[in-house]
Amino acid sequence: MALDPATTSNTFDRYIEELRSLWRDSQDAELPFKVKAAMERMIASTSPDDPWMAEIIRDADPSRELYRDPDYGFVQMGHVHPEGHGNTPHDHGPCWVVYGAYTGLTEIPLYERADDGRNADKADLRIKEVHRLGPGVVYPYLTGQIHSTQVAEPPAVVFRFLSADLTKILRRRYNLETGDVSLIEPQS
């Protein structure tokens, strides 16, 4: 659920306003990096005692929609991931996302394909790089970039910005052992 407006303080509101003005003014390839910079500023300027952040930490909700933009369709999620949380390699279809850590440590391996990509049902993935998201670290994950997440030090308070509602688009999930590629169908 969205944050209680009564407890939302300036840093989150300012961040959302900044995102909205970015969306209005800069629909270009730099936009994910501008959102990254805005999220870095928001994280750096927010105290754990700020009411809206204190609410997120206290509720420890694994997945919460903090904001959905009525005009531009982007979505800001908040996550509090416990020990052992992780997911398998996936992409976000035509969308891009920005992940930023407030507390804990989340590792995000990025994968590249070792095959020629011609078989739509199979993928031979290799880890290309591992991002380590400690407090204040933010990375964009661009269209088609295959990645997974694993909590290394819980609890991990993570902000996840989505350029659009991911449940409405076709995505792919990859099985590292079998090489199988499965489709994540849009929800109606």
Ligand SMILES: [Fe+2]
């Ligand atoms: Fe992801």
